[in-house]
Amino acid sequence: MEHFLQAIPQANIRWSEGSELAMLFAKFDGDVVQAVQALKESCPEPNPKLLDSVKGLVAGLGDCRRYCADLQPSLPFPFVRATRQVYDVLVVLFPEYAATANGTKKLELAIPIKTVEKHAMETFQLGAFDVPRLFNGLWQLSSPSWGSGTAQSQEEALLRAVEYGLTATDMADHYVSIIAPS
Structure with a gap:
């Protein structure tokens, strides 16, 4: 590399x-x-x-x-x-x-609070955390199997997801099935 x-x-x-x-x-x-x-x-x-x-x-x-x-x-x-x-x-x-x-510039996604507030979110308790029921899953985001994109295009897509109410993002490489309690 x-x-x-x-x-x-x-x-x-x-x-x-x-x-x-x-x-x-x-x-x-x-x-x-x-x-x-x-x-x-x-x-x-x-x-x-x-x-x-x-x-x-x-x-x-x-x-x-x-x-x-x-x-x-x-x-x-x-x-x-x-x-x-x-x-x-x-x-x-x-x-x-x-x-x-x-000392390097970190990713900073500036999400307007109005965008987050306009979406009513159903949440559930997960240990000590109150988390939304709906996550934007980004499994293997970097894998060429799913296509490749620039950092800018991916950040723009994440911001669009927020506009649609997906305010929790899971970027794990591997998943197991977890069913949230009703």
Whole structure:
């Protein structure tokens, strides 16, 4: 993955939004998300070799982001979701890097309170939590089996879901059947 990221600025590659290359990058973005999620779920022992690999991905993503920003006109950075996941695994496996990772821009979905308030929601008690009965399930959101999209298009889709009243989102990779009490 690191070599793929390094090749983009080295080859001076350009693309346009919606182009075949941009869609390939969206798939690669999803593949990185899947790989990093699998890494987190496998709970590997943190070691210097793994740290070097994760730091290499961080560097490759950073170089690619700078390349996109420095071009005239600039290009949209296509690996936003991958960057979030890589920083997440860095913080999970190597907490001493939390300050570095937290310096990056996190996803912030600004949902107008009026949008949330206009939808009456039926809820139920789940342990100490009062949760809505209806969740917007996003199983394997990054899987190319379901199609790939940019971080921006996925965030826009989530905001549209909120407009329709889906204010709870479940992004688990695996599900078990749970039936809420009536």
